[in-house]
Amino acid sequence: MIKNQHIIDIIYNFMSVKGIGPVQTNRLLLSLNEYSPISFQNLAFNILNSKQKEEFENIKDHPVEIKSKFDIEFILLQEDKYPIELKDFLGTSAPPVLSVIGNQSLLKRKKVAFSGSRNVSEKGLKITRETVNELIQDNVVIVSGYAKGVDFMAHYNALENGGSTIIVLPEGINHFRVKNEFKDVWDWDRILIISEFKPFEKWMASRAMKRNATIIALSEVVIVVEAGSTGGSLDAGYKTIEMNKPLFVPQYSQIPASAEGNTLLLSRGASSLKMNKETLKPNVTKIKNLLQIYNKYTLF
Numbered sequence: 051m052i053k054n055q056h057i058i059d060i061i062y063n064f065m066s067v068k069g070i071g072p073v074q075t076n077r078l079l080l081s082l083n084e085y086s087p088i089s090f091q092n093l094a095f096n097i098l099n100s101k102q103k104e105e106f107e108n109i110k111d112h113p114v115e116i117k118s119k120f121d122i123e124f125i126l127l128q129e130d131k132y133p134i135e136l137k138d139f140l141g142t143s144a145p146p147v148l149s150v151i152g153n154q155s156l157l158k159r160k161k162v163a164f165s166g167s168r169n170v171s172e173k174g175l176k177i178t179r180e181t182v183n184e185l186i187q188d189n190v191v192i193v194s195g196y197a198k199g200v201d202f203m204a205h206y207n208a209l210e211n212g213g214s215t216i217i218v219l220p221e222g223i224n225h226f227r228v229k230n231e232f233k234d235v236w237d238w239d240r241i242l243i244i245s246e247f248k249p250f251e252k253w254m255a256s257r258a259m260k261r262n263a264t265i266i267a268l269s270e271v272v273i274v275v276e277a278g279s280t281g282g283s284l285d286a287g288y289k290t291i292e293m294n295k296p297l298f299v300p301q302y303s304q305i306p307a308s309a310e311g312n313t314l315l316l317s318r319g320a321s322s323l324k325m326n327k328e329t330l331k332p333n334v335t336k337i338k339n340l341l342q343i344y345n346k347y348t349l350f
Contacts, residue, residue, distance in 0.1 A: 055113070056087045058124050061147055062248050063109045064094050067102050075146040079127045116249055117224045120151045133157050139267035139293050145246030149223040152242040156191050156214050160341045163193040163265045165286040166200025166275035171306035174276040177332055178203040181273060181323070184334045186213030190341065193269050195220060195261060200275045200283075202231065209235040216242045218265045220258035222251040244268075255282075262286040263293075271296045271337050273323065277311030284311040291318050296340050298323040300332075 065075050078093045091110060095103055116122060125132050125148045136144040162185055166174060178200050182192055192208040193216045194201040208215040209232070219226060223245040228236055246264055247257060262285060266272055272290040274297065277283035290297040297320040299312050316322060326333040 057090060058147065059112065059114045060087050060090050060110055062114045063112055064106060065146065065248070066109060067098065067106050069102060072144065072146055073142045076127055076142055076144065079146055082128065114249055115224070118226065120226070122223055123150050124148070125150060133268060136264065136267050140263060145264065149245045149249060150242060151223065151226065152238055153240065154242060156216055156242045159189065159191045159214070161191045161193050161216065161269040162337065163269035163272045164200055164204035164275065165194065165262070165265070165272065165283045167278055167283055167308040168197055168199040169308050170199040170276050171308050173302070173306065174200065174300070174309065175203050177300050177323070178275050179207045181332045181334060182207040182213070183211055184332065185337070186211060188338060188341070191216055193218065193265055195258070195265060206232060206235060209237060209240060214240040216244060216268065218261055218268070219243065219245040220261040221245065221253040222247045222249040224249045225252065258282055259285055263289055266290050266293055266295055269295070270341055271298065273298045274315060274320070275300060276306065276309035277315060278308060279310040279314070284314065287311065287315040287320065288318070291320070297321065298337060
């Protein structure tokens with residue numbers, strides 16, 4: 051379901067003007083009293099310099115191509131359904147527009163994010179699988195980024211065992227496909243797809259990094275299963291600490307190459323995700339206790 055497509059086109063085109071980012075776009079959206087393309091255009095021209103005005107004038111009415119067989123909805127910053135967590139934790143850099151597919155009610159539930167290496171060790175996969183299984187028993191929604199490795203295991207295991215998951219894309223919604231590996235467990239009632247990028251924008255490393263902040267902001271707790279000494283998972287861990295969100299990281303006795311960054315994150319204040327000596331499974335009691343405390347936005 052696409053609301054007034056003209057206003058969506060204008061917003062995306064405004065964001066394509068050189069020098070324009072989320073801050074300027076959000077300022078305009080929050081000052082709108084109605085979804086009026088003319089109102090947005092008039093406000094936009096007031097803050098653009100002459101070169102930007104010329105650029106915007108040339109592209110403002112270009113339709114943004116939507117290529118998807120799925121039912122896409124666009125959520126604007128000032129709408130009630132826009133996730134308040136993104137506003138609170140990302141501030142003026144929150145995505146001005148979200149494109150979504152699937153069950154939006156998952157945004158109202160408790161959420162735990164998973165991040166980790168694409169080349170995760172077998173131990174890391176086991177920790178991911180068992181931690182997800184423990185959390186979904188309490189109706190927790192699993193949030194991750196749809197990459198291979200930890201992301202795949204987190205999404206797949208949630209769905210396979212009756213849980214729910216939110217996929218946050220590092221690219222525009224036009225590029226979303228249900229991967230073959232998921233087809234046997236896919237259930238749209240338990241899935242939400244989110245993109246903060248223009249529908250046609252392709253994967254880039256910088257977009258994957260930006261997407262990390264959205265994953266973290268949406269979630270009450272973040273688990274980085276394995277982080278390399280550099281890269282996206284380590285960046286996700288550092289961002290979590292900067293945003294003052296609870297971060298849990300496994301502490302390995304023998305550190306695999308894919309988890310060299312775990313020690314760095316633990317030294318920066320991450321909590322250790324320890325094993326329960328009786329069940330030999332990850333001890334998620336502290337995580338569940340935190341989820342009971344952090345009830346500002348969501349309810350079980």
